[in-house]
Amino acid sequence: MSTHAADPLAALAALPGVPDAVDSVRKAVDRVYGHRVMRRRSNEISSEAALRGARASAALSGADWALEEVRRRTDFGGDPEARTVGAALRLGVEVGQLLSIWRQSPLRVLARLHLVAAGDAADSVGRPRKAGEAVDEPLIEAPLPSAAEVAARLDGLAELVVAGTSAPALVTAAVVHGELLALRPFTTHSGLVARSAERLVLIGSGLDPKAICPAEVGHAELGRAAYAAAFDGYLSGTPQGMAQWIAHCGRAVELGVRESTAVCEALQRGAA
DSSP states (O other): OOHHHHOHHHHHHTSTTHHHHHHHHHHHHHHHHTSHHHHHHHHHHHHHHHHHHHHHHHHHTTOOOOHHHHHHOOOOOSSHHHHHHHHHHHHHHHGGGSHHHHTTOHHHHHHHHHHHHHOSOOTTTTSOOOTTOOOBOSSOOSOOOOHHHHHHHHHHHHHHHHHOOSSOHHHHHHHHHHHHHHHOOSSBOHHHHHHHHHHHHHHHTTSSTTOOOOHHHHHHHHOHHHHHHHHHHHHHOOHHHHHHHHHHHHHHHHHHHHHHHHHHHHHHHTOO
16 A cells, blocks of 8 residues: 555645645744744744634634724623634634644544534534534535535544644645535534634644644635635645645745734834
8 A cells, every 4th residue: 555545645745836835834934933032922922823813713704803802802792793703712722722632532622622612502512513403604605515424524534633644734734624614514613613623733733833823814814715715626626626725724824924923023122
């Protein structure tokens, strides 16, 4: 059996354009980690990245609030937009607590992420959706896989994560993100969970161990239309489409790096 057959993500890493995207992301991440502010104030950068990432992920799910509004608010229990922002903020905090569990039990982590996002005790919370249950997921309009297909593909995704891969972190993160978007495994907040899982992979892989490169910021900056178009590439399953999606996720990480670099510069100037 070839390495690529045993490790399907390795084949994706070799697609045209993907090695360049991986290299570009690695260089960008290395640059921000080398910033002099990171040596003394990395915790502040991490906290700010989590806040900005949460704001951006919520924007992609239809709650596009200004950063200062997110920073100022304390009550997120009101209208649907406020609940979406609150869910994104809770996920930003929770991801760091789940790193050690992810490689052993990714399905348990996904269930926990949904529980945290939903913030209530409804019957549908913290488990994959059942046949006939409605799905509320803004932005993604692709046909919904059946509940049986969701269960099977979640098992397959979990097996990939547990088995490990020689593929770069960007490739793994993009596939986890894309597959969860495609499945929309929960009745609500699947997009928020998918982007949190992408972030978790980037952190846990060692690419971004201090969680300072919020890809969600980049996804939001590139825009909802570009996000949906790149995701169509993932859905197509073609080599070109998959490479397009992985490259899009790479650009998102690089824009997240740019955001945190700007935070570093502001802290250095004493402006933040």
